[in-house]
Amino acid sequence: MQTTWLLLLVISFSVGKTYGFSDLENFIRVIDSLNPNQTVVNYLNGSVFWKQPKSILQKLFNYEGYNINRKIRQSDGTFLSLSREFVVYRQPNTSEILLVLMNPISYNANEVFNVANDPVNAHIGSASPAMPVTPHLPEFLVYNTDIVLEYPNPLQPNNYANYSAGPVYDSVELFGFFSNSTLINASKTDSVPMTGTWMRKSQYLPWMVLGTTPVSLFYTTLAWKCYDGLQCVADDIMQIISDYMQIIKQNFPKYQYAPSTKRRGRLSKRL
Numbered sequence: 001m002q003t004t005w006l007l008l009l010v011i012s013f014s015v016g017k018t019y020g021f022s023d024l025e026n027f028i029r030v031i032d033s034l035n036p037n038q039t040v041v042n043y044l045n046g047s048v049f050w051k052q053p054k055s056i057l058q059k060l061f062n063y064e065g066y067n068i069n070r071k072i073r074q075s076d077g078t079f080l081s082l083s084r085e086f087v088v089y090r091q092p093n094t095s096e097i098l099l100v101l102m103n104p105i106s107y108n109a110n111e112v113f114n115v116a117n118d119p120v121n122a123h124i125g126s127a128s129p130a131m132p133v134t135p136h137l138p139e140f141l142v143y144n145t146d147i148v149l150e151y152p153n154p155l156q157p158n159n160y161a162n163y164s165a166g167p168v169y170d171s172v173e174l175f176g177f178f179s180n181s182t183l184i185n186a187s188k189t190d191s192v193p194m195t196g197t198w199m200r201k202s203q204y205l206p207w208m209v210l211g212t213t214p215v216s217l218f219y220t221t222l223a224w225k226c227y228d229g230l231q232c233v234a235d236d237i238m239q240i241i242s243d244y245m246q247i248i249k250q251n252f253p254k255y256q257y258a259p260s261t262k263r264r265g266r267l268s269k270r271l
């Protein structure tokens with residue numbers, strides 16, 4: 001009798017219910033942290049390509065930066081995500097942060113605007129669909145979050161003809177969050193390591209000033225979770241981004257911290 005009970009206990013532990021996290025809590029542990037006082041930096045690094053109809057993808061930039069965020073549990077068990085983002089465009093061969101783009105489509109020089117999104121808020125009510133990654137079953141789990149953005153463009157063509165790609169803002173953002181399934185089950189930490197991908201397809205950016213020229217942008221990036229705010233970034237990486245840290249510290253000091261309260265913003269995402 002006692003042996004059976006023990007066996008059942010062992011089985012229930014081995015299927016990973018050890019610490020009783022819900023699917024949503026595990027999702028939050030993977031993408032960020034359950035601790036609202038912990039600021040999590042998700043770093044991203046990759047490429048941006050441009051494409052016109054009937055032509056091939058052509059590399060335009062390297063793309064490097066981060067999202068700094070916190071998750072706050074709501075009384076109904078869902079999570080409020082509060083964050084800011086800062087990303088720069090780099091000349092692909094020299095890695096210099098671009099201030100001016102010699103536009104390969106219009107042949108004009110365009111002033112480059114860094115990505116400085118504040119706030120980027122979201123309400124997360126359920127975990128994204130997750131599946132084990134073959135052939136490493138079940139060590140790795142990947143969560144997919146696909147966001148389709150389609151809404152009236154704040155820059156309408158009748159008012160901003162040179163800057164507006166059209167009456168509808170039209171883009172997709174595709175996230176993959178990979179984490180160690182054994183570790184998710186066997187640990188009780190508020191946050192677990194994550195490596196991921198973020199991809200985006202969109203219209204051209206307003207500062208590219210391309211009017212009605214049909215141009216799509218494709219972003220492919222590798223993303224990963226850092227700890228201890230911005231301190232986690234390795235020395236050699238800090239060296240690579242030191243110019244950009246300079247820009248942030250001088251001009252945008254608040255991008256060193258995640259927001260702690262919700263306020264309205266134009267750039268809110270819904271997961």
Ligand SMILES: *[C@@H]1O[C@H](CO)[C@@H](O)[C@H](O)[C@H]1NC(C)=O
Pocket residue numbers: 035036037
């Ligand atoms: C977060 O910080 C506040 C204020 O210091 C504290 O009251 C609260 O217990 C902390 N919460 C967690 C989960 O650490």
Ligand SMILES: *[C@@H]1O[C@H](CO)[C@@H](O)[C@H](O)[C@H]1NC(C)=O
Pocket residue numbers: 092093
């Ligand atoms: C970058 O390097 C590639 C390969 O050497 C070259 O084809 C391209 O013209 C360079 N681009 C710029 C903007 O210098």
Ligand SMILES: *[C@@H]1O[C@H](CO)[C@@H](O)[C@H](O)[C@H]1NC(C)=O
Pocket residue numbers: 162
């Ligand atoms: C739009 O671009 C055209 C062609 O470059 C230019 O002549 C015109 O002044 C621009 N209009 C505005 C409002 O910037």
Ligand SMILES: *[C@@H]1O[C@H](CO)[C@@H](O)[C@H](O)[C@H]1NC(C)=O
Pocket residue numbers: 014015016017138139181182185
């Ligand atoms: C983790 O727990 C989940 C839910 O119980 C289970 O489906 C999964 O197989 C477990 N993963 C590992 C690697 O034990």
Ligand SMILES: *[C@@H]1O[C@H](CO)[C@@H](O)[C@H](O)[C@H]1NC(C)=O
Pocket residue numbers: 139180181182183186
């Ligand atoms: C996953 O986590 C477990 C538990 O910490 C560890 O033993 C294992 O080596 C990890 N697997 C990988 C591929 O990192």
Ligand SMILES: *[C@@H]1O[C@H](CO)[C@@H](O)[C@H](O)[C@H]1NC(C)=O
Pocket residue numbers: 045046062064237240
């Ligand atoms: C970002 O990507 C570029 C281009 O692949 C690479 O040279 C650089 O080392 C990467 N930076 C980090 C922090 O991974």
